[in-house]
Amino acid sequence: xxxxxxxxxxxxxxxxxxxxxxxxxxxxxxxxxxxxxxxxxxxxxxxxxxxxxxxxxxxxxxxxxxxxxxxxxxxxxxxxxxxxxxxxxxxxxxxxxxxxxxxxxxxxxxxxxxxxxxxxxxxxxxxxxxxxxxxxxxxxxxxxxxxxxxxxxxxxxxxxxxxxxxxxxxxxxxxxxxxxxxxxxxxxxxxxxxxxxxxxxxxxxxxxxxxxxxxxxxxxxxxxxxxxxxxxxxxxxxxxxxxxxxxxxxxxxxxxxxxxxxxxxxxxxxxxxxxxxxxxxxxxxxxxxxxxxxxxxxxxxxxxxxxxxxxxxxxxxxxxxxxxxxxxxxxxxxxxxxxxxxxxxxxxxxxxxxxxxx
Amino acid sequence: xxxxxxxxxxxxxxxxxxxxxxxxxxxxxxxxxxxxxxxxxxxxxxxxxxxxxxxxxxxxxxxxxxxxxxxxxxxxxxxxxxxxxxxxxxxxxxxxxxxxxxxxxxxxxxxxxxxxxxxxxxxxxxxxxxxxxxxxxxxxxxxxxxxxxxxxxxxxxxxxxxxxxxxxxxxxxxxxxxxxxxxxxxxxxxxxxxxxxxxxxxxxxxxxxxxxxxxxxxxxxxxxxxxxxxxxxxxxxxxxxxxxxxxxxxxxxxxxxxxxxxxxxxxxxxxxxxxxxxxxxxxxxxxxxxxxxxxxxxxxxxxxxxxxxxxxxxxxxxxxxxxxxxxxxxxxxxxxxxxxxxxxxxxxxxxxxxxxxx
DNA sequence: ATGAAAGCGCTAACAT
DNA sequence: ATGTTAGCGCTTTCAT
Numbered sequence: 001x002x003x004x005x006x007x008x009x010x011x012x013x014x015x016x017x018x019x020x021x022x023x024x025x026x027x028x029x030x031x032x033x034x035x036x037x038x039x040x041x042x043x044x045x046x047x048x049x050x051x052x053x054x055x056x057x058x059x060x061x062x063x064x065x066x067x068x069x070x071x072x073x074x075x076x077x078x079x080x081x082x083x084x085x086x087x088x089x090x091x092x093x094x095x096x097x098x099x100x101x102x103x104x105x106x107x108x109x110x111x112x113x114x115x116x117x118x119x120x121x122x123x124x125x126x127x128x129x130x131x132x133x134x135x136x137x138x139x140x141x142x143x144x145x146x147x148x149x150x151x152x153x154x155x156x157x158x159x160x161x162x163x164x165x166x167x168x169x170x171x172x173x174x175x176x177x178x179x180x181x182x183x184x185x186x187x188x189x190x191x192x193x194x195x196x197x198x199x200x201x202x203x204x205x206x207x208x209x210x211x212x213x214x215x216x217x218x219x220x221x222x223x224x225x226x227x228x229x230x231x232x233x234x235x236x237x238x239x240x241x242x243x244x245x246x247x248x249x250x251x252x253x254x255x256x257x258x259x260x261x262x263x264x265x266x267x268x269x270x271x272x273x274x275x276x277x278x279x280x281x282x283x284x285x286x287x288x289x290x291x292x293x294x295x296x297x298x299x300x301x302x303x304x305x306x307x308x309x310x311x312x313x314x315x316x317x318x319x320x321x322x323x324x325x326x327x328x329x330x331x332x333x334x335x336x337x338x339x340x341x342x343x344x345x346x347x348x349x350x351x352x353x354x355x356x357x358x
Numbered sequence: 359x360x361x362x363x364x365x366x367x368x369x370x371x372x373x374x375x376x377x378x379x380x381x382x383x384x385x386x387x388x389x390x391x392x393x394x395x396x397x398x399x400x401x402x403x404x405x406x407x408x409x410x411x412x413x414x415x416x417x418x419x420x421x422x423x424x425x426x427x428x429x430x431x432x433x434x435x436x437x438x439x440x441x442x443x444x445x446x447x448x449x450x451x452x453x454x455x456x457x458x459x460x461x462x463x464x465x466x467x468x469x470x471x472x473x474x475x476x477x478x479x480x481x482x483x484x485x486x487x488x489x490x491x492x493x494x495x496x497x498x499x500x501x502x503x504x505x506x507x508x509x510x511x512x513x514x515x516x517x518x519x520x521x522x523x524x525x526x527x528x529x530x531x532x533x534x535x536x537x538x539x540x541x542x543x544x545x546x547x548x549x550x551x552x553x554x555x556x557x558x559x560x561x562x563x564x565x566x567x568x569x570x571x572x573x574x575x576x577x578x579x580x581x582x583x584x585x586x587x588x589x590x591x592x593x594x595x596x597x598x599x600x601x602x603x604x605x606x607x608x609x610x611x612x613x614x615x616x617x618x619x620x621x622x623x624x625x626x627x628x629x630x631x632x633x634x635x636x637x638x639x640x641x642x643x644x645x646x647x648x649x650x651x652x653x654x655x656x657x658x659x660x661x662x663x664x665x666x667x668x669x670x671x672x673x674x675x676x677x678x679x680x681x682x683x684x685x686x687x688x689x690x691x692x693x694x695x696x697x698x699x700x701x702x703x704x705x706x707x708x709x710x711x712x713x714x715x716x
Numbered sequence: 717a718t719g720a721a722a723g724c725g726c727t728a729a730c731a732t
Numbered sequence: 733a734t735g736t737t738a739g740c741g742c743t744t745t746c747a748t
Contacts, residue, residue, distance in 0.1 A: 020725095022725055024725075034735095035728080035737095036733085065486065069427055070724075070727095071725080075726090097447075112471075114469075128423075132423060132425065278661060278662050300632075301636075304664055306664035381742065390718080391718065392743090393719065393743075396744085406718090409717080427741080429741080431726095432724050432743060433724085
């Protein structure tokens with residue numbers, strides 16, 4: 001009877017104070033020590049079945065939840081990981097995130113998403129924040145402004161596991177996951193060539209990004225293999241990937257203004273693909289007859305664009321899954337890992353009306 | 359000289375152990391107590407200018423950063439807020455999130471995003487996690503599966519500030535932000551009527567959601583005002599908002615299979631709008647001549663759809679900003695707030711080819 | 717003006 | 733099998 005009263009009062013106390021149940025409450029109510037309760041809760045073999053049952057049932061009744069903040073402070077890990085991307089309002093990245101989450105969920109990790117909006121400053125602030133929140137690891141795709149990697153290097157040197165995806169860097173030794181950007185661009189370009197286009201342009205993102213270089217190399221290689229000379233004026237860099245107003249329009253205008261006009265475009269990102277389509281439509285350029293186009297995009301709407309857009313699709317979901325699996329391996333490894341892997345996943349070209357002359 | 363050595367050694371120690379500098383380190387190195395350092399760091403008036411300067415400079419040199427986990431544990435607040443939405447791969451929600459982040463950033467709050475993927479179970483797990491991570495408040499748009507609100511009610515009763523947006527509930531008294539869904543649907547329907555459509559269907563999401571009811575009411579009201587009888591068979595509910603395979607296709611097929619066929623559609627969400635467009639294209643239905651369509655969508659690509667899609671656009675960015683401002687007011691209020699506000703922001707109808715007969 | 721000590725919730729080394 | 737204690741990093745009350 002006394003015990004019953006005690007339980008009641010603790011419950012009421014906590015309820016009045018609007019605070020969560022703690023191990024201490026349970027210990028007090030049950031006349032045990034906090035360590036016993038703690039051990040019982042985690043099913044330690046040192047605790048008698050009887051006590052375990054008592055504790056477990058009481059904890060259940062009070063809907064006890066361990067305080068992860070306290071756990072993090074103690075263990076210096078949080079079973080959560082941080083994602084650093086430029087934009088979530090982007091099919092590719094939101095699909096990658098879904099891949100990450102699917103693995104995280106099944107392995108009991110929580111995911112904190114942050115956006116840099118292509119700003120170096122924001123990227124630094126976000127990584128600092130995530131690190132200070134004791135994330136166990138980081139999944140990073142670099143912002144377009146990022147050239148100095150010291151914010152990440154420092155954390156990595158301190159032992160924080162990091163896996164890069166999509167926009168990776170050669171400056172850091174760790175696991176990386178990318179789409180086969182070279183092949184994707186190669187296929188797109190080769191396909192345009194075989195469709196009869198001659199002056200194929202490449203509208204792409206900031207020149208220093210890893211993916212930009214890979215895609216440009218694929219584009220060049222396809223040209224070379226078909227004996228088409230490379231023309232620098234056909235490559236247009238949109239520093240902010242079309243995120244900034246007018247960027248794509250200017251690129252398109254430049255291509256249309258060339259003495260020897262471009263007759264097709266390989267667009268290097270989601271935003272650029274749709275941006276080119278929009279710009280061309282506004283200027284009444286007939287696609288594909290006046291201008292063919294193939295775009296890197298993970299949009300699910302390519303079929304209802306006008307015209308339906310030929311696309312190079314990145315395996316975004318798998319990129320996310322692979323990156324998360326790699327990160328968990330790093331986090332949970334008992335021994336320091338010294339050999340790292342760069343996983344390259346295949347892209348998929350789907351031909352639609354935008355690249356096939358009528 | 360001795361002090362210099364001490365500094366060196368602490369730095370080295372920490373550096374070797376790959377751990378962050380703590381107040382304790384600073385105290386030890388400077389021969390002060392932790393409380394003095396703590397006070398100096400926050401500029402307490404009780405500390406002499408001399409000591410303050412010493413501490414501040416040393417902290418600066420070692421790049422000291424307070425440990426937010428420890429702060430959270432102590433203060434039971436974290437200067438971070440949680441977002442609970444169904445999907446970030448959705449123009450509307452990613453735009454709302456950008457609005458939230460813009461305010462959060464300027465006010466020094468961090469944002470943790472979580473997705474329910476329309477699953478009640480995930481929504482509950484996510485809210486529990488966020489709460490246990492000591493977020494200072496929650497910004498919530500309910501999942502389609504959610505009918506039981508006890509997970510949120512409990513937290514709210516315990517004093518956790520919550521602001522609802524988009525998919526709100528009448529069961530809880532707090533601030534809410536929505537688009538003027540009634541008006542949006544009314545305008546869309548009235549516009550289709552004035553364009554000469556007669557059998558206007560409504561393809562919408564789960565019937566119990568607040569926004570569904572509001573939009574349905576607007577649709578009905580427009581019909582009534584134009585003396586068109588309401589026909590239940592013209593309203594099709596897609597329980598998962600088109601997230602599940604074939605949902606939208608079935609709705610479209612049902613409308614096409616009616617004895618008195620529908621001749622226009624008001625689609626109630628991003629996914630449903632594009633889903634209907636896709637389904638109609640596949641079935642070779644000519645838009646708008648055989649079927650007109652206006653959709654609730656925040657896509658930026660409506661102009662390059664075929665045909666360009668007439669849209670009801672929600673002020674997503676402002677919804678996010680308003681919700682975040684309201685939440686901060688709740689969080690930072692000294693006194694308990696008892697009177698709550700539901701802010702209704704206007705939608706915008708843009709007429710494009712999909713709803714104007716040729 | 718500064719220090720000692722307690723406590724936030726939890727775990728684990730060390731008793732017993 | 734269970735309890736005591738210390739400690740994670742920080743703030744704050746209470747001494748001095």
